[in-house]
Amino acid sequence: MLDSAALLQQLPYSKPFLFVDEITALTDTRIEGTYTFRKDEYFYNGHFKNHPVTPGVILTECMAQIGLVAYGITLLPEGTDVASLKIAFTSSQMNFYHPVYPGETVKVKATKQYFRFGKLQCDVAMYTEDETLVAKGVLSGMFKIECK
Amino acid sequence: MEKKLLLTKLKAIVAPYVQNPKGLERLNEDTNFLRDLEINSANLVDVALDVEDEFGIEIDNDSMERMLTVKASIEVIEAKLAAK
Numbered sequence: 001m002l003d004s005a006a007l008l009q010q011l012p013y014s015k016p017f018l019f020v021d022e023i024t025a026l027t028d029t030r031i032e033g034t035y036t037f038r039k040d041e042y043f044y045n046g047h048f049k050n051h052p053v054t055p056g057v058i059l060t061e062c063m064a065q066i067g068l069v070a071y072g073i074t075l076l077p078e079g080t081d082v083a084s085l086k087i088a089f090t091s092s093q094m095n096f097y098h099p100v101y102p103g104e105t106v107k108v109k110a111t112k113q114y115f116r117f118g119k120l121q122c123d124v125a126m127y128t129e130d131e132t133l134v135a136k137g138v139l140s141g142m143f144k145i146e147c148k
Numbered sequence: 149m150e151k152k153l154l155l156t157k158l159k160a161i162v163a164p165y166v167q168n169p170k171g172l173e174r175l176n177e178d179t180n181f182l183r184d185l186e187i188n189s190a191n192l193v194d195v196a197l198d199v200e201d202e203f204g205i206e207i208d209n210d211s212m213e214r215m216l217t218v219k220a221s222i223e224v225i226e227a228k229l230a231a232k
Contacts (some may be wrong), residue, residue, distance in 0.1 A: 022207045037177075090188065090189075090190035091190060116193060116194070116196070116197060117209065119190055119193040126183075140190060141190075141206060142189060142193075
């Protein structure tokens with residue numbers, strides 16, 4: 001059974017760079033999660049001057065935290081020491097369709113293309129609460145388990 | 149499969165991931181994917197997956213760890229093809 005809180009605790013991020021509030025669905029082939037961009041996120045001061053819009057790199061980061069890191073942790077072999085896990089973001093191909101403003105909640109859906117030899121590649125998409133497509137693309141990352 | 153043909157096929161597979169074109173021009177059995185071609189570890193996985201598709205074989209974790217040079221890769225491919 002999905003324990004969103006336990007999974008979130010295993011994520012190697014903290015404020016101000018944690019962009020996951022809840023994991024809402026999880027299967028062998030896909031994951032879904034949500035995040036609400038707080039009105040006082042640090043980057044709104046500078047992106048843009050007098051006109052706060054969530055940066056595309058932050059939307060991509062949000063999708064990577066849910067679709068690669070949170071998902072990848074669930075795909076690791078039983079008994080893996082998650083604390084010693086080394087992760088790297090390795091590729092991003094992304095298109096953007098709709099802006100996300102301060103205070104908005106987004107939903108991220110990721111579907112596994114493959115997880116082989118420590119590399120997870122997923123099709124990812126982000127939607128607003130009313131299901132408007134925000135961004136869509138392909139992300140990949142590497143997971144390295146430290147052997148003692 | 150003839151070794152020369154195998155080498156040609158392997159060269160075509162690695163080409164899209166190579167960051168050092170001179171290394172690709174000079175490709176030979178001693179070529180190291182990371183050092184000579186500057187392929188990163190994520191794209192090395194793509195090389196292995198493309199090798200699986202091209203030759204209709206399955207690469208296991210141990211073979212993957214060995215596939216760091218052209219020579220080692222050819223040995224892995226030949227062994228897997230022979231075992232088919």
